[in-house]
Structures are given as C-alpha cells and as structure tokens.
Amino acid sequence: MQFNFDNFIDALTLMGVGIATVFAVLLLIIFLGNLLVSFINKYMPEEEPKQSAAGVPASSAVDPNVVMAINLAIGKLTGGKSKAEKIEKI
Amino acid sequence: MDSMFEKIYRMTAIDNLVYDPSYIIMILLAFFLLYLGIKKQYEPLLLIPISFGVLIANFPGGEMGVLAVNGVGEIFRISNEALGNGLGDGFQTVNLVGGVEQMSEGLVQVGKLFYDPMEKGNEILQNAALTSQIKIYEIWSMPLHDIAHEFGIMNYIYYALIKSGLLPPIIFMGVGALTDFGPMLRNLKLAIFGAGAQFGIFAVLLVASQFFTMQEAGSLAIIGGADGPTAIFTTLKLAPHMLGPIAIAAYSYMALVPVIVPLVVRLTCTEKELKINMKQQDKLYPSKQEFKNMGTLKIIFPIAVTVIVAIIVPDAISLVGMLMFGNLIKEIGNNTSRLFSVASNGIMNAATIFLGLSVGATMTVDAFLNWNTIGIVAGGFCAFGFSIFGGILLVKIMNLFSKKQINPLVGATGLSAVPMASRVANDIALKYDSRNHVLNYCMSSNVAGVIGSAVAAGILIKFLG
Secondary structure, X not given: OOOOHHHHHHHHHHHHHHHHHHHHHHHHHHHHHHHHHHHHHHHXXXXXXXXXXXXXXXXXXXXXHHHHHHHHHHHHHHOOOOOOOXXXXX | OHHHHHHHXXXXXXXXXXXXXXXXXXXXXXXXXXXXXXXXXXXXXXXXXXXXXHHHHOOOOOOOOOOOOOOOXXXXXXXXXXXXXXOOOOEEEEOOHHHHHHHHHOOEEEOOEEEOOOOOOOHHHHHOHXXXXXXXXXXXXXXXXXXXXHHOHHHHHHHHHHHOOOHHHHHHHHHHHHOOOHHHHHXXXXXXHHHHOOHHHHHHHHHHOOOOOHHHHHHHHHHHHOOHHHHHHHHHHHOHHHHHHHHHHHHHHHHOHHHHHHHHHHHHOOHHHHOOOHHHHHHHOOOOOOXXXXXXXXXXXXXXXXXXXXXXXXXXXXXXHHHHHHHHHHHHXXXXXXXXXXXXXXXXXXXXXXXXXXXXXXXXXXXXXXXXHHHHHHHHHHHHHHHHHHHHHHHHHHHHHOOOOOOHHHHHOOOOOOOHHHHHHHHHHHHHOOOOOOHHHXXXXXXXXXXXXXXXXXXXXXXXX
C-alpha cells in the first residue's frame, strides 16, 4: 500500500474548506436568527393573549351534548320526572 | 418425464443457490436485520423495509435485486454456456464491481471471456465471435421502461426513485415537517455544535482517501453525518456503485445511536462534566434574549435559512431547501395544514417504504460481499464516533473560555440522528443527575446537525462530484 500524497493533500484541503464552510453557515444562521428575533420583537410583537370572558377556560365546562344525553337517559329511566341539575367529574 | 422434473428444478432457485452459496449468507444477513428490527426494535420503520428488501433481492432468478454496475454503469450478462457453470440455457449477470483495482492492470477475466474495463462498450467483445454469449447493457442511459422490462420492477423503482435522486429530498421535506426549530431558536448559540459534530466526516475522508478513490472516500465519510437521506444523496452523486453498503451502514449506525453515543461519551467525558445542569447555568447566567412572537419567528426562519444556504452552498439546497419547505408548511399552520399532513404522513411514509425496500435490494451478493464493504463498515463507524467526539471536543474548548458551562452531551448530539441522539443524551444526563433534563438543549444542536451534515454533503458533492 503506497501512500497517496495527492489524495492526502486533496482530502486535507477539503477538510479545511469543509469544516470552515459548515461553521460559517451555522454561524451565519445563528447571527441571522438573533437578528430576526430582535427585528420581530421590535416590529411584530404578538398581542397579549386574551383571557376568556368568563374567566374559566371553555374546555372545563360540560359539553351541552353530554348534558342532553345524560338528561335523555335520566328521563328514560325515571319516566321524564327527573332532570340532572349539576354534573361533576368524580 | 426427466426433462419435466429438470424444468421444475430449474424453475426453483435451488440450483442457483447450490451453484453459488454466497446468496445464503445474504439471506441469513436479512434474517438477522429483520430480527434487529422486529424483536430489538432498532429503527423498525426503516430497518424492516430495508431488511425485507435484502431478503427478496437475494433469491437468484427473482430479479428483485438492484444490479451492481461497474464505474461506467455497465452490466454484463454472460451465457451459462460461456461461463461453463452447468446451469442450462440462459444468462447470468456477472459482477465487475470488485474489479476496480484490476482496472489499471488491463484485462479482467469474466468466466472464459476477457474484458477491458478501460474501454466503454468494449469493442473486442462486441466484434468477437462470442457476441452471442455476452450482453452488455449501459443501464445509466437506458430508458426506464427498458430497465423494468429487462431487469425487473425493483431496478425500475431504484432507477426511477433513488438513482434519480428523488427520494432523499422528498424524505427531507417530511423530516422538515416533523422538525420543530423552537428549541434551536431558544438556544441559538448551541446550534454551533451542529458544525463541530461534522468533524468525523472530514477526519475519515482524510484516512479513507488512502484506501479508496476520493469519490468513494467522500461517500464513505458522509456516514459521519449520521443522516440516512444525506448519505444516500451524496453517494448517488459520488460513488453510486457503493450505495448499498453505505446506506446500510448509515442506517445501522443510526439505529445503534443508543449504543455508540454512550460509548463515546464514557470514553471522553468526566462525571463532573456530565452533571453540568443547563437549567442552573441558564439561571446563573441568564440570556438577555426574549421572544415576543415565536410564531412569526418560526415562519420567517426557514425562509431565511434557505436563502443563506442557497447563497453559500447551492449544492446543499436540494436537501436543505426541501427540509425548510417541509418546516414552513408546518409552521404556517391552518392555511397549509393539508400540505403539512400529506408531507409528514402520506408522502413521507410512502417514500420511506420505497427507499427502504430498494436500498435493501441493492445489497446483493455482488455489491456486498467484498472488501469494500468491510472498509465501509469500519470507516463508517469511525466517522460516526469522530463526529460525536468532534461535538464533545468543541464543548470542552468553549467551556475553557466561558463562565457559563455547557454539558458535553449537547455537543455529542450535534450529529443529526434527530431526535434519537437527543433522547439518548437526555437519558445519559438523567443517569448522573435525575433532575438534569438536557433534552431541549440537545435538540438545538441536534437539529442544527441536520443542516450541518447537509451542508457538508453539499461541499463534498461540489468538490468531488
């Protein structure tokens, strides 16, 4: 196995160019990212998220369809005499 | 009656298997890979299509193997009569891939025939009386329907989707759609380790340049980028005849990230370093950066990165551009949600199936059972290991000059393999300190590693292609 000097020099050059370029690109991306952050913070800040009117997130309320289904079931069992007043998760 | 039985026997793959038992080695290898994918669950989404591809490719007569070609894209079929193998009528495809070294020495013997590999479309053979005994196909310039007709459907899939370079960028689009640049944008500085961890690529290139041609060395080295599609894309441009073993090595080592990363970390990091708590460091030395509108930032970022990479390394844009496109349609949200869903699900999964099967099918006896493969497996491992080490080394150097200490695991994840490398790094950190969650920090360098390895691939293609 002979030492291939040409290939070695080529590979060494490529190593230098390659690593330098990869670093350059990622450094540029970091620089650009920071630039974008400050630009967006200055010119396009997001509006404060609005609190929902009732103060309680809508998801915690019981779905009207569920209420209807429960009432229908109770109605069937009790012959329409009773109705659910309060639905709670236990 | 006898001839009937003989015909039935010829119909089966048995006589070919008996004639060349090396097929059985490949079939056993397929079983082993299937075992790793199914039972050990090493990257099953990739390993199972690949290993099944290996399996179906290695039954002679099935025509499901992607044919190995020589450096100029020629395939040789020689009659059984000329080969003297006693397999009856018909032709055998003959391997000339291993003949790279013989090229400088002149004629290569193929069965009873001689071939001069330096001369494309060899005149000696075409004009000889033996013309009827040999068929030469120049597959790289054959129309696709001829390939399907002559070499079977798997070669068609391979040449239409892989050799054309179509699938790797398509998969990158899917990867982009599944990637969240949020952690990277929150810890932008850590993205630099995505560059440090490309060290292995170039270190192995240096060594491999002594054993392989520069193009082959480049393809081998890119395994250190720890990114399957990138490795395939680069190999297709530089040394397509090595695609099978390189793709398998790349995907196998990615599947072995839970083994390789801890190994390199154990060899190079102290316990004290691994206990560095990134959150505490953030509290001690808080960043001045605040994010008032992450949503908009995430939309503009992929566009900006595309422009930068396109300007500096245009050869990397087919990968990085598609990655960023996938990410953009994810971040835009509702208005492009239909595109996002098909890119990240339907297209991505279909592409993975075709890529896996046909890459597996390139692992035929001819392409795999030779010394090159051993060099690729060994070199690929070194590239992988050196890449992890490169990232760790960069952290150590930066820690020397900065008060704010960084956990070396963040460097180790600079090599693509998203998100597995980060998960593995997080597990290692938790082992030393159960409150030290480094996942988000690792994701920053991990995602940057995808860009880094695609850029490195672009450079290799530009200089060696």
